[in-house]
Amino acid sequence: MKDYDIIVVGAGPIGSTYSYKMAKQGYNVGLFDMKNRIGQPLQCAGLVSTNICDTGNLPKEYIDNRVRGAKLIAPDNTSITVEKDRTAAYVLDRVMYDKYLFERAINENVTAHLSERVLDVDIENTTIKTADRKYSSRLIVVSSGPTCHTANKINPKIKDEHFLGLQYTIRTEKQDMDYVNLTINHALLPGFIWEIPTSPFTKRIGLFTGGSYKEAEKILQNKLRSTDTIIEKHNGLIPRYNPDKKIVKNNTILLGDAAGQVKPTT
Ligand SMILES: Cc1cc2nc3c(=O)[nH]c(=O)nc-3n(C[C@H](O)[C@H](O)[C@H](O)COP(=O)(O)OP(=O)(O)OC[C@H]3O[C@@H](n4cnc5c(N)ncnc54)[C@H](O)[C@@H]3O)c2cc1C
Known part of the structure; x- marks a missing residue:
């Protein structure tokens, strides 16, 4: 007798959403996470396109802001604005959103x-091992984020590549809420710098880069204005998509960042 029909490793947005959908279809799902506080620490700018609504996943209370365009800023500070006459993207409270998706699965x-x-996913026997014990299932779904041991097991010849994401939550002077700023910096390419208003007086400013943490921090510090105060600092990895990466072996499937999928939340 198996412990579960489906074991899901990782209760980020992808693992929680998948668990919910499978449980709704009548499967017995066990969802594992090493954290005890889902969603924390924040490792996301929270900017998602409005097609997130197509997933039926988004209660309005988790939307911090609605933006209708972006200012694209060149290294010499010239800029162009791209915009719609309606909301183009939402800025989410990702901590609360992740908690909501998790609780929806539990319910x-x-x-x-x-x-x-x-600690280990046994792809041959469809079992997992934690410090407590071994669990068995018919299917294992691994959605444990960008650094995934099981992804390496399935793809022993592929070296995982990541970008570094670095972000500050900022208190600032009153700002325009309608646009995000995206700044090109030659040292970051293909990465860029984002400034995303979350309220009239707060924003997230961050970047992603293939370069070092030290270099990234210097670039981000230079971007701060005299009126900006750092409230929190976060960093995390963003997987680089690799079409050669296999995401299924036997009865084990990779999903979300673990599979190297791009912007899996939407
Ligand atoms: C700085 C930054 C900014 C970003 N901005 C955006 C953005 O604006 N918009 C956007 O769409 N995306 C953004 N992203 C990417 C987005 O955050 C990820 O794509 C998304 O979180 C992936 O979800 P996931 O469920 O696949 O993995 P995760 O959210 O990483 O969740 C994985 C879960 O697995 C758990 N876990 C890991 N290992 C184990 C283990 N061995 N056992 C048990 N549990 C385990 C972790 O605790 C975690 O809860 C950003 C990322 C970064 C780093």
């Missing part, structure tokens, strides 16, 4: 195993 009778790190 659909998904069994949660929080603070339970998965």
Whole structure:
């Protein structure tokens, strides 16, 4: 007798959404996460296109801001604005949104195993091992984010490549809420710098880069205005998509960042 029909490793937005959908279809799902506080720390700018609504996933209370365009700023500070006459993207409260997706799964009778790190996924036998014990299932879905041991097991010859994402939450002077600023910097390419208003007096400013943390921090610090105060600092990895990466082996599937999928939340 198996412990679950489906074991899901990682209760980020992708693991929680997948668990919810499978439980809704009547499967017995066990959802494992090494954290005990889902969604924290924040590792996202929270900018998603409006087609997130197509997923039926987004209660309005998790939208911090609606933007209708972007200012694209060149290294010499000239800029062009691209805009729509309606909302083009939402800025989410990602911490609360992740919690909401997790709780929705639990309310659909998904069994949660929080603070339970998965130490190994056995692809041959469809079992996982945690510090507590071994669990078996018919299917294992690994959505454990950008650094994924199982992805390396399935793709022993592919070296995972990531960008570094670095972001500050900022208190600032009153600002325009309608646009995000995207700044090109030659040292970051293909990365760029984003400034995303989350309220009239707060914003997220961040960047992604193939370069070092030290270099990234210097560039971001230079971008701050005298009126900006840093409230929080976050960093995380963003996977670089690789079409050669296999995402299925036997009864184990990779999903989301673990699969190297681009912007999997939408
Ligand atoms: C700085 C930054 C800014 C970003 N901005 C945006 C943006 O504006 N818009 C956007 O769409 N995307 C953005 N992203 C990307 C976005 O955050 C990810 O694509 C998204 O979080 C991926 O979701 P996921 O569920 O696949 O993985 P994750 O959100 O990484 O969740 C993985 C979960 O697995 C758990 N886990 C990991 N290992 C184990 C283990 N061994 N055992 C048990 N649990 C485990 C973790 O605790 C975590 O809860 C950004 C990323 C960064 C770093």
